């Protein structure tokens with residue numbers, strides 16, 4: 473989906489604000505046990521995000537009709553402002569993760585959702601940087617970019633993970649980037 477700047481960059485503001493709100497909510501309780509559980513849930517959410525990122529990219533964007541067409545627009549025009557619209561994606565994350573978990577534990581729901589939101593923000597940042605920033609060889613972002621360029625231009629299906637290759641190794645879809653200039 474083609475987005476204007478507001479809908480393309482809006483989540484870079486909305487996600488940190490949502491995380492800050494969820495953190496303030498647990499801090500306001502003044503309960504160290506609750507804060508400890510929030511932090512554990514946060515780490516679990518960060519780790520869960522990496523699987524969400526892989527699964528959505530591989531089994532939704534590259535497999536489900538309609539979504540595959542929308543994602544193909546990004547493959548056709550990698551530098552375009554194309555993607556899921558800001559605010560809608562944050563609302564979706566709350567609907568899928570926060571609401572169901574809230575009924576079990578609102579503290580766990582807050583921490584876990586914050587971890588997912590941080591992972592999503594990291595994904596957006598790495599993906600934007602991969603296509604738009606002039607990255608110097610040697611750094612982490614440059615290596616992540618090379619890996620993502622293989623996903624775009626090698627003509628093989630693989631490297632679905634953006635911020636980590638972990639699940640590509642687990643599901644045997646990792647493709648080693650050859651040493652060449654990134655496109």
Ligand SMILES: [Zn+2]
Pocket residue numbers: 529533534543547623
């Ligand atoms: Zn793709």
Ligand SMILES: [Zn+2]
Pocket residue numbers: 546550599603620624
């Ligand atoms: Zn891309």
